[in-house]
Amino acid sequence: MSNIRIVLADDHVLVRDGIKALLEDEADIEVIDEASDGLEAIEVLKNSDADLLLVDIRMPGMNGIEVVSKIRENNWPVKTLVLSMHDSEEYVVQSIHAGADGYLLKGASKGELLKALHKVAEGGKYFSGDISSILISNFTNGAAVPKKQEPVEDPFNLTKREKQILALVLQGKSNKEIGEELSISKRTAEVHRFNLMKKLDVKNLIELTNVAREYQLA
Amino acid sequence: MSNIRIVLADDHVLVRDGIKALLEDEADIEVIDEASDGLEAIEVLKNSDADLLLVDIRMPGMNGIEVVSKIRENNWPVKTLVLSMHDSEEYVVQSIHAGADGYLLKGASKGELLKALHKVAEGGKYFSGDISSILISNFTNGAAVPKKQEPVEDPFNLTKREKQILALVLQGKSNKEIGEELSISKRTAEVHRFNLMKKLDVKNLIELTNVAREYQLA
DNA sequence: TATTAATTAAGTAATTATACTTAATTTAGT
DNA sequence: ACTAAATTAAGTATAATTACTTAATTAATA
Numbered sequence: 001m002s003n004i005r006i007v008l009a010d011d012h013v014l015v016r017d018g019i020k021a022l023l024e025d026e027a028d029i030e031v032i033d034e035a036s037d038g039l040e041a042i043e044v045l046k047n048s049d050a051d052l053l054l055v056d057i058r059m060p061g062m063n064g065i066e067v068v069s070k071i072r073e074n075n076w077p078v079k080t081l082v083l084s085m086h087d088s089e090e091y092v093v094q095s096i097h098a099g100a101d102g103y104l105l106k107g108a109s110k111g112e113l114l115k116a117l118h119k120v121a122e123g124g125k126y127f128s129g130d131i132s133s134i135l136i137s138n139f140t141n142g143a144a145v146p147k148k149q150e151p152v153e154d155p156f157n158l159t160k161r162e163k164q165i166l167a168l169v170l171q172g173k174s175n176k177e178i179g180e181e182l183s184i185s186k187r188t189a190e191v192h193r194f195n196l197m198k199k200l201d202v203k204n205l206i207e208l209t210n211v212a213r214e215y216q217l218a
Numbered sequence: 219m220s221n222i223r224i225v226l227a228d229d230h231v232l233v234r235d236g237i238k239a240l241l242e243d244e245a246d247i248e249v250i251d252e253a254s255d256g257l258e259a260i261e262v263l264k265n266s267d268a269d270l271l272l273v274d275i276r277m278p279g280m281n282g283i284e285v286v287s288k289i290r291e292n293n294w295p296v297k298t299l300v301l302s303m304h305d306s307e308e309y310v311v312q313s314i315h316a317g318a319d320g321y322l323l324k325g326a327s328k329g330e331l332l333k334a335l336h337k338v339a340e341g342g343k344y345f346s347g348d349i350s351s352i353l354i355s356n357f358t359n360g361a362a363v364p365k366k367q368e369p370v371e372d373p374f375n376l377t378k379r380e381k382q383i384l385a386l387v388l389q390g391k392s393n394k395e396i397g398e399e400l401s402i403s404k405r406t407a408e409v410h411r412f413n414l415m416k417k418l419d420v421k422n423l424i425e426l427t428n429v430a431r432e433y434q435l436a
Numbered sequence: 437t438a439t440t441a442a443t444t445a446a447g448t449a450a451t452t453a454t455a456c457t458t459a460a461t462t463t464a465g466t
Numbered sequence: 467a468c469t470a471a472a473t474t475a476a477g478t479a480t481a482a483t484t485a486c487t488t489a490a491t492t493a494a495t496a
Contacts (some may be wrong), residue, residue, distance in 0.1 A: 008412035049493095074399075075385035159472060174452065186452095187475050194455070203454095205423045206390035211424040377442060392482065405445050412485070421484095 005123040007048060008034045009041040010056040010083070011065065021055070022110050029117060038062025042070060045078055052079040057091050061152050065091070072099035079120045092127075102126035154198045156215070162182045165192040169205075170212055222339040225266060226252045227259035227285065228274040228301070237272070240328050254356045257282025260288060263296055269338055270297040275309055283309070283316045290317035297338045303387060310345075320344035383410040387423075389431055 006023070008031055010016050016034055023029045023145035033048055035041035037059045045053065053071070057064040068080045081102040082095045101120045102114065116126040119146050158166065167177045175193060200209045224241070226234050226249055234252055241247045255261035256276045263271060271289070275282040286298045313321050315374045319338045322331065326344040334344040358360055376384065386396045393411060397404035420426045 073385065073389075074383040077382070162471065170424060172422040174422075174450080184473085184476050187477095188451075188473075191475075192473090193453080197454085204390040204392075205453095206388060206427065209424065209427055344437085394482080403445055405447095406443075408483075409445075410443085411483080412457065415484085422481095 003030045004117060005030050005032045005049065005051045006117070007041065007044055007050040007078075008055075009033060009036075009044075009053060009064070011036050011059045012056075015056070019113075022113065023214065026114065027049050028157050029114075036069045038064065038208050045071070045076060050078055052081060052117065054081050054117070057082060057084045057095070065094045065100075068098040068100045080125075081116055081120050081126070092112065096127075100212060119158070158196070158199060162192055162196055162199070165189060165198055166212060168207075169193060169196070169208060221246055221248045222335060223248050223250045223267065223269045224335070225250060225259065225271050226294075227254075227256070227260055227262075227271060227277065227282070229254050229277045230274075233274070237331075240331065244332065247332075254281065256285045263289070263294060268296055270299060270335065272299050272301060272335070275300060275302045277314070283312050283318075286313065286316040286318045297341075298346070299334055299338050313389050314345075341421070348363060376417060380414055380417070381412055384414055384426075384430060387414070388427060389413060412433040 006029060008016050010017060010019075013036075016036075020100070023031060032050060033044045035044045035186050036182075038055075039062050041053065041055060042062070044050075049128070053067070055064040055067055058207045062070075064082055065192065068082065071078055071080060080099070081103045081104065083104050084091055084095075092103055102116050103124060104126075110119055119126040165178060168181060173181070175189040177187045178189040178193075197208065200208060201213045202211055224247060226236075226237060227280050231254070234254075238249050241249060247339060250268060251262050254264045257280050259271065259273060265389075271285070273282040273285055280288075282300055286300065289296055289298060297319045298317070299322065300309075301322050302309055302313075302320045310321055320334050320343060322334055322344075325332070382400070383396060386399060393407040394404045396407040396411075400407070414420065416424065417421040418429045420429055428432065
């Protein structure tokens with residue numbers, strides 16, 4: 001197995017140096033870059049082939065959780081291990097939601113850090129300590145429970161024909177196919193599609209499907 | 219502190235008797251009633267001033283989770299501790315969602331049962347064993363919905379880059395925008411998109427979003 | 437190191453969608 | 467019956483996607 005290439009992100013030089021020192025004599029771990037805040041971390045990651053980002057939660061500008069979110073949103077092939085000086089319930093849950101691969105509480109030892117790094121680098125998950133209680137409390141107090149959305153009255157003033165066309169669009173049909181299905185000109189279907197986009201204020205199909213889903217149109 | 223008044227619900231007499239025997243020499247615990255299925259449990263609870271329902275998941279008619287749901291729905295002032303002979307992820311999550319105050323796995327000892335009973339009776343929560351991994355896995359796969367969605371190993375053989383492009387496509391980005399974002403040619407983005415469509419065997423964006431959602435790709 | 441797999445990117449064409457505008461017909465409501 | 471709204475459809479242009487092929491350059495793995 002190859003080396004684990006790590007990027008360190010923490011706003012305290014001392015902390016970074018400390019961690020580097022800890023990892024110095026690990027043959028299979030390599031700190032290839034550092035960042036002192038979230039934005040810098042993003043920049044660094046863009047131009048690196050790091051395997052893993054070891055990131056502190058609390059940082060100026062963009063915090064660790066936001067960095068993790070960004071990474072996951074864009075599907076960058078980097079694992080993320082979040083370090084926290086606080087075992088706040090909030091942060092743990094947020095990190096998990098953001099898609100972090102692991103979470104280490106402040107009390108973590110060197111051994112635990114190494115264990116976590118390896119586990120995560122291999123594609124696993126690592127969450128330190130007894131966070132089940134934290135998770136459960138969050139699980140039960142509704143925060144993690146998806147609220148059921150009430151059926152919103154279509155606020156877009158779609159006409160019947162437009163709804164009809166929308167349904168077909170959402171089935172992946174092309175304007176030509178829609179035209180054939182409804183026995184109208186393909187150009188007419190185009191117009192309807194155009195008007196739909198305008199009314200729903202979207203600029204592409206993806207947004208259209210999202211809005212349609214959200215408002216349960218069609 | 220007053221006694222803990224318990225109602226036992228389990229379809230096996232033997233199990234009920236066993237638990238009663240276990241609790242017999244506990245001064246502060248009192249089994250005030252029993253039920254052999256879910257419906258009976260509901261009836262019994264209506265006409266009692268029990269503090270806690272100790273209920274098995276698997277029961278004829280109405281199962282333990284449904285009973286818990288009913289109790290929570292109607293806001294009856296009874297704590298609920300769910301007993302499970304199976305440590306299925308499914309049940310744990312469902313129980314928590316239903317609003318159970320505690321969950322005991324089959325491996326639980328007498329000591330653990332007592333601990334759980336006291337904790338729950340006091341208004342706390344008790345979840346046995348290491349269910350944090352269960353919770354996390356359920357927590358992370360999107361909504362904390364108790365739907366049984368197997369952790370389908372992406373059967374499409376998408377490469378890292380392809381997953382990355384997929385994420386951007388699903389954000390409604392055009393090939394040009396994707397190219398700019400990843401600092402590659404728009405033509406390259408086109409190729410990736412083309413390969414994605416082929417691999418996922420879809421013929422338009424709509425199907426792509428559906429498949430991606432279904433398999434939780436990206 | 438050898439070899440496969442992944443990423444990159446250009447070429448060529450055909451098809452589709454986007455972004456409007458204008459305007460002729462239906463339909464529907466008052 | 468009158469009017470507004472809805473449906474129809476064409477014109478014009480640009481942009482984007484689809485559907486391939488070929489092929490060079492990295493990475494990863496055996």
